[in-house]
Amino acid sequence: MAGIDYTERIPNNVSLSENRRLQRALEDWQPKFLEWWKDMGPLGFQAKDVYLRTAISVDAQGWANFDYVRMPDYRWGIFLAEPEAGRVVNFGDHKGSPAWQEVPGEYRGVLRRLIVTQGDTEPASVEQQQHLGRTCPSLYDLRNLFQVNVEEGRHLWAMVYLLDAHFGRDGREESEALLQRRSGDADKPRILGAFNERTPDWLSFFMFCFFTDRDGKYQLASLAESGFDPLSRTCRFMLTEEAHHMFVGESGVQRIVQRTCELMREHRTDDVRKHGGLDLATIQKYINFHCSVSLDLFGSEVSTNAANFYTMGLKGRFEETKKDDDHTLKGATYTVADLAGDRIGTREEAALVSLNERLRDDYVADCQRGVSRWNQVIRSHGIDVELRLPHRAFHRAIGSFADVKVAPDGRVLSEAEWDTRHHDWLPTAEDQVFVGSLMKPVTEPGRFASWIAAPPRGINGQPLEFEYVRLG
Numbered sequence: 001m002a003g004i005d006y007t008e009r010i011p012n013n014v015s016l017s018e019n020r021r022l023q024r025a026l027e028d029w030q031p032k033f034l035e036w037w038k039d040m041g042p043l044g045f046q047a048k049d050v051y052l053r054t055a056i057s058v059d060a061q062g063w064a065n066f067d068y069v070r071m072p073d074y075r076w077g078i079f080l081a082e083p084e085a086g087r088v089v090n091f092g093d094h095k096g097s098p099a100w101q102e103v104p105g106e107y108r109g110v111l112r113r114l115i116v117t118q119g120d121t122e123p124a125s126v127e128q129q130q131h132l133g134r135t136c137p138s139l140y141d142l143r144n145l146f147q148v149n150v151e152e153g154r155h156l157w158a159m160v161y162l163l164d165a166h167f168g169r170d171g172r173e174e175s176e177a178l179l180q181r182r183s184g185d186a187d188k189p190r191i192l193g194a195f196n197e198r199t200p201d202w203l204s205f206f207m208f209c210f211f212t213d214r215d216g217k218y219q220l221a222s223l224a225e226s227g228f229d230p231l232s233r234t235c236r237f238m239l240t241e242e243a244h245h246m247f248v249g250e251s252g253v254q255r256i257v258q259r260t261c262e263l264m265r266e267h268r269t270d271d272v273r274k275h276g277g278l279d280l281a282t283i284q285k286y287i288n289f290h291c292s293v294s295l296d297l298f299g300s301e302v303s304t305n306a307a308n309f310y311t312m313g314l315k316g317r318f319e320e321t322k323k324d325d326d327h328t329l330k331g332a333t334y335t336v337a338d339l340a341g342d343r344i345g346t347r348e349e350a351a352l353v354s355l356n357e358r359l360r361d362d363y364v365a366d367c368q369r370g371v372s373r374w375n376q377v378i379r380s381h382g383i384d385v386e387l388r389l390p391h392r393a394f395h396r397a398i399g400s401f402a403d404v405k406v407a408p409d410g411r412v413l414s415e416a417e418w419d420t421r422h423h424d425w426l427p428t429a430e431d432q433v434f435v436g437s438l439m440k441p442v443t444e445p446g447r448f449a450s451w452i453a454a455p456p457r458g459i460n461g462q463p464l465e466f467e468y469v470r471l472g
């Protein structure tokens with residue numbers, strides 16, 4: 001079961017050939033996906049050989065195979081984690097009942113919406129990153145970008161499989177619509193805010209992988225707890241791939257910070273811009289932006305949707321089964337951030353409606369661990385600056401703080417104060433032009449752009465000079 005059948009047109013470990021109807025639906029969708037990939041996937045590199053990993057098994061050990069592949073030939077397919085014998089619904093009103101193998105009729109609409117929302121983010125991120133290959137800081141980074149892109153493509157396949165296998169005609173229509181919406185398009189935008197933002201440069205890309213892919217980790221982990229077993233198994237396997245995306249983000253920013261510190265020491269100045277580096281103040285502004293738009297992805301602090309998803313047994317908490325409580329949360333409370341007059345404080349709320357905020361808390365703690373590792377690099381250079389996560393109420397568009405102006409340190413501001421100060425906290429047009437000016441492609445094997453340090457090691461034991469993408 002763990003092995004993946006690559007002899008079929010659509011690689012899979014779900015015995016697709018035994019379900020002719022589903023096989024036909026997916027084979028009908030496959031050329032449309034490839035059409036979309038050709039239009040919206042990485043621009044200018046479709047015919048190049050890229051050193052990519054492909055899943056060959058869903059076992060924890062040895063699931064990946066590395067080889068040169070042209071991206072349109074990547075074997076996108078359908079991989080579910082192994083079934084767990086006797087799995088039950090672990091939370092909500094159906095706690096203790098056998099996990100569902102088919103969609104419970106009464107939850108069909110809600111479940112479809114959750115799967116479509118998850119699925120929509122995957123092609124969106126590929127669209128957002130479409131232009132980046134042209135300005136890569138190294139072949140190593142170029143390869144990592146493409147690895148992330150093909151895996152987001154596979155995550156789209158994962159959601160399309162669920163829609164086609166379990167939602168009949170509606171599911172097939174949703175699968176088509178996933179290929180029709182476009183990131184940032186005024187008429188047919190992607191569903192969630194962060195996925196309509198631009199990713200114009202590599203600093204944004206690394207920040208996106210650190211902050212926005214990490215939302216992916218927490219959302220997928222909550223969906224992996226689902227009582228709808230096919231969703232749970234799909235998300236469990238997706239999480240193994242998501243880890244690499246966050247590695248790309250965290251290590252990418254870390255290498256930028258390292259290079260910045262080296263330049264600061266060498267030239268005895270904070271202003272490393274004139275020496276071809278990214279100053280820490282600019283890096284902080286990008287943190288503020290990407291963190292705040294990613295915090296929005298968790299939804300409102302108080303949400304009846306979230307309570308319903310939980311009570312229905314469709315979306316759990318992060319590490320639900322490791323928690324030691326009644327897993328129904330009836331009568332329980334949780335502390336949520338709250339605006340009281342001109343200050344931000346906290347208040348107790350029913351735990352069920354606070355589930356988005358709870359997941360956001362888990363997420364913020366995880367982000368903080370990464371930022372602390374960046375700060376260790378700064379400290380190791382003897383530099384007295386700390387990067388910080390902005391306050392959770394800063395620059396929010398969703399939830400309790402959408403209508404207030406708040407500084408990164410959590411102070412509530414007047415509109416006038418915000419107007420005069422926000423340029424200090426968020427990337428300005430000028431900052432973006434400067435960052436853009438550094439984005440010159442570096443494509444000689446083993447070389448890296450002026451603004452980013454080399455990584456400590458290559459991919460899959462290969463040296464840094466390895467030709468990760470064959471451009472010749």
Ligand code: BYC
Pocket residue numbers: 114115117118121122125152191192193194212213214215216217219220296297298299300301302303304305306315356398
């Ligand atoms: N932008 O009660 P509310 C990933 C809507 S990332 C626009 O506040 P709820 C990845 C909401 O849809 C993970 N709209 O929130 C990363 C609702 O609309 P309706 C993606 C938003 O429903 C990088 C209304 O506001 N996965 O995988 O509790 C690269 C009120 O909703 C936003 C998921 O998100 C927003 N930011 O929670 C590639 C998991 N926030 O229904 C991939 C599935 C809220 O009134 N989704 N709204 O029309 C969910 O669990 C939930 O839909 C959300 C929102 C957590 C997103």
